[in-house]
Amino acid sequence: MSEAARKVDDSSAPHTGPSWRILVVEDETMFARAVATCLQRAGHHVSLAGTLAEARKVLGAAAVPPDLVILDMRLPDGEGFDLLTGFGEAGEAMPTVIVVTAYGDIGQAVKAMKLGAADYLKKPVDLDELLVTLDKVMRSARLRSHLDYSRTRESRSADTGALIGTSAPLREARKQIQTIAAVTGENPPTALILGETGTGKDVTARLLHRLSPRSDRPFVHVDCASLPKDIMEAELFGHVRGAFTSAHLSRAGLIEAAEDGTVFLDEIGELPSELQAKLLNVLERRVLRRVGSTREVPVTARFIAATNRDLSQMVARGEFRDDLFYRLNVLTITLPPLRSCREDIPQLARHFLEGTSRSYGRPIPELHDDAVAALKAYPWPGNVRELKNVIERSALLSGEDGITADSLDLSAVTAPGLSARRSTPPPESGVNTLAGAERSLIETALQETGGNTSEAARRLGITRMALRYRMEKYGIRPADYTRGF
Numbered sequence: 001m002s003e004a005a006r007k008v009d010d011s012s013a014p015h016t017g018p019s020w021r022i023l024v025v026e027d028e029t030m031f032a033r034a035v036a037t038c039l040q041r042a043g044h045h046v047s048l049a050g051t052l053a054e055a056r057k058v059l060g061a062a063a064v065p066p067d068l069v070i071l072d073m074r075l076p077d078g079e080g081f082d083l084l085t086g087f088g089e090a091g092e093a094m095p096t097v098i099v100v101t102a103y104g105d106i107g108q109a110v111k112a113m114k115l116g117a118a119d120y121l122k123k124p125v126d127l128d129e130l131l132v133t134l135d136k137v138m139r140s141a142r143l144r145s146h147l148d149y150s151r152t153r154e155s156r157s158a159d160t161g162a163l164i165g166t167s168a169p170l171r172e173a174r175k176q177i178q179t180i181a182a183v184t185g186e187n188p189p190t191a192l193i194l195g196e197t198g199t200g201k202d203v204t205a206r207l208l209h210r211l212s213p214r215s216d217r218p219f220v221h222v223d224c225a226s227l228p229k230d231i232m233e234a235e236l237f238g239h240v241r242g243a244f245t246s247a248h249l250s251r252a253g254l255i256e257a258a259e260d261g262t263v264f265l266d267e268i269g270e271l272p273s274e275l276q277a278k279l280l281n282v283l284e285r286r287v288l289r290r291v292g293s294t295r296e297v298p299v300t301a302r303f304i305a306a307t308n309r310d311l312s313q314m315v316a317r318g319e320f321r322d323d324l325f326y327r328l329n330v331l332t333i334t335l336p337p338l339r340s341c342r343e344d345i346p347q348l349a350r351h352f353l354e355g356t357s358r359s360y361g362r363p364i365p366e367l368h369d370d371a372v373a374a375l376k377a378y379p380w381p382g383n384v385r386e387l388k389n390v391i392e393r394s395a396l397l398s399g400e401d402g403i404t405a406d407s408l409d410l411s412a413v414t415a416p417g418l419s420a421r422r423s424t425p426p427p428e429s430g431v432n433t434l435a436g437a438e439r440s441l442i443e444t445a446l447q448e449t450g451g452n453t454s455e456a457a458r459r460l461g462i463t464r465m466a467l468r469y470r471m472e473k474y475g476i477r478p479a480d481y482t483r484g485f
Helices: 029-041 052-061 080-090 106-114 127-156 168-181 201-211 229-237 273-285 311-316 322-328 342-360 369-377 383-397 434-449 453-460 464-474
Strands: 021-025 045-049 068-072 096-101 119-122 191-194 219-223 262-266 287-289 296-298 302-307 331-334
Touching: 021 029, 021 052, 029 045, 029 127, 045 052, 052 080, 068 080, 068 127, 080 106, 096 106, 096 127, 106 119, 119 127, 168 201, 168 331, 191 201, 201 219, 201 262, 201 302, 229 273, 273 287, 273 322, 311 322, 342 369, 342 383, 369 383, 434 453, 434 464, 453 464
Parallel strands: 021 045, 021 068, 068 096, 096 119, 191 302, 191 331, 219 262, 262 302
Antiparallel strands: 287 296
């Protein structure tokens, strides 16, 4: 391969899956062309280089660096190590590298991986094995990239609205957070966050992570209420290839993805009973098994759980394992509802006003005294989340006169179709609130389906478990909507 880096063009090749920019550094021309053709047919963009000099020329001229380098360790003008060490010296991000080595040179491959190579292949290379290895290392690289982004996003997140205020209940909650965050050790005990919907359980979990010694590690949020039941086990614990029909490749689960960071199990009360025992085993033995595997994988992550449900009552009803409850209920943070911290409402409202104005490039509207009084008098069934939504809407719709009690529009309006079923609407029935709109949608779906929760969940685009949770939250009974009732 005497000419400088050549691009392989095979426009007739079928494109399947993600497309990567790949540089093949190989001096055996026939083998290099075979590899390039194989990769091109898989939908990738391929460049060839036969020497270290050609490879450096390609890398130097590329407007966008390659995603992957397939690197032969023995080249006419040096060894692949020279290119590997060059990436570090340039001070740039190193692309993913798969090294190719001759039989009997495994020591070279090990050395290359210590320098940062992701994997290695032995000659003669099986092209099917090459594609499998490529998929594996690129999936791993993408996962690392996502986790790096997650770390950055979490570190920059500054929405601590649920923790703003000086009321006694909030001061006590902050004290609990600081105490628990300071707990160290290889396997710190699980923290359990309790509180009504909208009190800031998610914000608290992220704050616990940021204040802990693991703040530079991944934070993985698992919403147990939204994960589809049929794939929840594989999503949490991972799976091996062939474990079920669509398991074409082995895949790490969310717990493994957290590495030695934090796993936040949001709405833990929605975890199916069959998975509660498996989670308990992870918490107690600090190991997990992927679906379809017999091999145990060590677990080093810290666990934080949260729920707005009364787990002790669920245990009494047989809906939640008592041993898992006791395992979770070691360090507990109880978040107060907003109605218990009314003196914090003006400060919170102004915080959300400033945030909304910054986000949309608008001037901060004046919050009039009658609006403050109305905010403090409202019951806030949706807590801080509902307050934030109301303030954002008012800030975006406000005119030159600012925000008044009338423009807040906090009056409770009975949701359509409820008057015949309830003599007194519950406090969250205002259709101008997020909670009221959600309840109205659920009740409309139940009316149209005659109380069939499975069909109602399908129409709403959520799982039946998620629908049941919301029905319990709003006190909605399916029997009230059964046709002919």
